[in-house]
Amino acid sequence: MFGIVSTIIPGETPCLECFYSGLQDEFLPRCAVVGVHPSITFITSAIAVSEATKLIVSGEPSLKGKLLFIDLRSMDFNLLELKRDENCGVCGRGVAPEIEQPLVELGCARDGKSVYFINKFIDGFNMDEAVTNILKIGSITRMGDQFIKFKIDESLQGTLFKSGSMIIEVSGMATLNEREIIRIYESISNVKIYR
Known part of the structure; x- marks a missing residue:
């Protein structure tokens, strides 16, 4: 039941890398595993x-x-002063770190659903083609200029963004592996991930 808050202003304050250097999301405990008390998120x-x-x-x-x-x-609230690392690779003179973003990420569960993120960004993504493909396998539940919310069946729904990225939510005990998630993405987007 703990949380942290800081205000980061580019060029003025230490960045996240200055005080949490080398932080890697995949090695951090997930809220779905350790739990998150609602009061800490509100505060x-x-x-x-x-x-x-x-x-x-x-x-x-x-x-x-x-x-x-x-x-x-x-019930401790501790305030720490932060210092910029002049050799920071993000906001200082250091070498910028290589960032590798996985194609598929499992996010924290919400409302009893497993949540998967597909991190694919495509210039000029064809939303009209995606609408046609979604209607072949499911239905569209909501649509805007920047997104399409869809439902394939009672246990699988998602949101496709104009950027080409996608969120897939799986209800109940069902889980998907990376290949299945990519297959869904490819069938909707007409973008081949694996050739």
Whole structure:
């Protein structure tokens, strides 16, 4: 039951890499495994909204260059001063780190559904073609200029974005492997991942 909040302003404050160097999402505990108490999300998001409002209205947030660590078990709120790392590869003089983003990521479960992200970004993605392909295998539940929400069956639904990325949600006990997720993506997008 802990959370952290900081306000990062490019060029002015330490970046995330300065104080959490080398952080890799795949090695962090998932909320679906360790659980997240709703009160910590409310507290941290309220503080983050307050910081954003201060940036917009007065330009000077309270957590600029600071890290607020919240521990609800002990009711501790600790404020730490952050320092920029001049050799940081993101905001300093250091060498920029290579970033490898996996094609398919398993996200945190929500509403009893497994959530998968397909990180494929395509310039000029053909949304009209995707609509036609979705209607061959399922239905469209909502559509906007930037997205198409679809349902394939009672256990599988998703959102396709104009950027070419996609979120797939699987209900109940069903799970999909990476090949199955990519097969769904390819059938809807007409973009071949594996040749």
